[in-house]
Every structure is written in C-alpha cells, then in structure tokens.
Amino acid sequence: MANYIKLRARLMRDDDIAFGPGKAQLLDAIESTGSISAAARELGMSYRRAWLLVDTMNRCFREPLVHSAPGGKHGGGAEVTEAGRRIRQRYREMEQALRDLADDFEKSLENELN
Amino acid sequence: MANYIKLRARLMRDDDIAFGPGKAQLLDAIESTGSISAAARELGMSYRRAWLLVDTMNRCFREPLVHSAPGGKHGGGAEVTEAGRRIRQRYREMEQALRDLADDFEKSLENELN
DNA sequence: CACCGCTATATCCTGCCGTGCATAACGAAA
DNA sequence: TTTCGTTATGCACGGCAGGATATAGCGGTG
Numbered sequence: 001m002a003n004y005i006k007l008r009a010r011l012m013r014d015d016d017i018a019f020g021p022g023k024a025q026l027l028d029a030i031e032s033t034g035s036i037s038a039a040a041r042e043l044g045m046s047y048r049r050a051w052l053l054v055d056t057m058n059r060c061f062r063e064p065l066v067h068s069a070p071g072g073k074h075g076g077g078a079e080v081t082e083a084g085r086r087i088r089q090r091y092r093e094m095e096q097a098l099r100d101l102a103d104d105f106e107k108s109l110e111n112e113l114n
Numbered sequence: 115m116a117n118y119i120k121l122r123a124r125l126m127r128d129d130d131i132a133f134g135p136g137k138a139q140l141l142d143a144i145e146s147t148g149s150i151s152a153a154a155r156e157l158g159m160s161y162r163r164a165w166l167l168v169d170t171m172n173r174c175f176r177e178p179l180v181h182s183a184p185g186g187k188h189g190g191g192a193e194v195t196e197a198g199r200r201i202r203q204r205y206r207e208m209e210q211a212l213r214d215l216a217d218d219f220e221k222s223l224e225n226e227l228n
Numbered sequence: 229c230a231c232c233g234c235t236a237t238a239t240c241c242t243g244c245c246g247t248g249c250a251t252a253a254c255g256a257a258a
Numbered sequence: 259t260t261t262c263g264t265t266a267t268g269c270a271c272g273g274c275a276g277g278a279t280a281t282a283g284c285g286g287t288g
Contacts, residue, residue, distance in 0.1 A: 162266095
C-alpha cells in the first residue's frame, strides 16, 4: 500500500502559473538536452506544451529563465539562464522544506487509514 | 497583481485521494447543513460529486468520517463523526504549517517576478 | 547554397472529469 | 399509508486541457 502525502506548490502571477513542479522538471530536461523539443520528448510531453510552459515562465519573470534561438548548428536550441537556475534552486529548497514538514504530519494521518 | 504561492496537500491511499482541501471544506458544509445534498448546493457542486468524495473518504479510513442515513425526518441526512472532526483538524494544522513555511519563501521568489 | 533540426505558432482532434438528469429505496412524520 | 427530502447509483452530454498535426522561418554546416 502506497500511502503518502502528495504536495504541490505553484508560484502564481495573477492567473497563470509562473513556476511549479512541471516547470522545474522541464528546466532540468532542457539543461541536459540543450533544446526544448528534445526535453519534451524526454518527458513524454508535446512540444506545444513544453513551449507554452517556457513561454509562460519567461513572460512572468523579470529575466527569462530559458534562452532559445532557431537556426544555427543542428537548429539552434535552448539553454537555462543564470536566473533560471537560481529560481529553480530556490523553488527546490522550498519544495524540500515543505516535504520535510509534511512527512512529520504524515504518520499521525496515515495511521487512521486502512 | 495577485502574486502568491498556491499550495495543495493530498493524503493518498494507493490511487485515490483519502483527504484534501476539497474534502475538508465538504466536511465543514456537511457539519453546518446536516446533509450531503445541502452541502453540495452550498458549495456549488453536484450531489454526485459530493457523494463520491464522502464515499472515498469513508472507504479509505478505518472509521467513517461521515455517517449518513436515508429516510427519516425530512429524509435522513448526514453528520460528521468524531473521527471526521479529528482528521480534519490534523489536516488543517498541517495546511497551516505548510502555509507559514511557504510564506517565508514567497518573497525571495516573488521579487523575481514582473 | 542547399540541407537539417530546431523555434514559433495556428488549427483540429480527443480523452477525461464533472455536471445534469433520471431512477429507486428509505423511513420518520402527518 | 401517503408524503417528502434525503441517500444511493447509473448513464449520457459538454467543456476544456493537452496532444497531434501542419506550416513557416531561422541560420550554422557541409
């Protein structure tokens, strides 16, 4: 039996999601593959979706988190900027702190379950 | 501009959601109205959905969180059990602790936004 | 200078979640 | 014993998020 607390923390800017778990994961994939399309393939999502996530991130923050360019060798590509890495790290730190806290509560709720 | 961190914590039991923010709110509404259907109306959700949420809760936990009965005066009704109140309170405490923690991180992320 | 893989964007299509609706059973009260 | 509002459950419809597909433009490299 897999009993656990599923957490989700999203940084909202008005009505759109500036940052969240999916976007953090996407930054990882872009960093390791060097392109949005390869990252999308790696994560099993459509290029459309990946591009929309990147676009939303870049629009929400002061500095872009991903720098991308068409053309060039093997067709340009994309890279995670300094700001991107910084924001991702802050987010991950928050995620970890939330996780630790949730785990403290987990047992007291879990032992009420079947 | 409404910038904030949206949090969601769900207690999972295998594949179904044993408890979460919607179920906590539903318990409140059942407590104040005395029936599942009135609670659903109050929250603007379908009776079907409300009933499914109650059913999932009751199946996941050792003791039922809601006791319900058909028939009777004005058609039976439903009430939140002692276990229901206890679990809801534990959950709310966790939610509050997570909220406080997230607020600490909020500013360091928020001031990167537009 | 043609090729290639990528970015960028629009349009169509689909699967899923939840609502709406319909129905049956229940049991206290009048 | 009739009435009434509820519990309990199934089924068909609709909205919408995301996938699939199509197309155009870009610019190093061979």
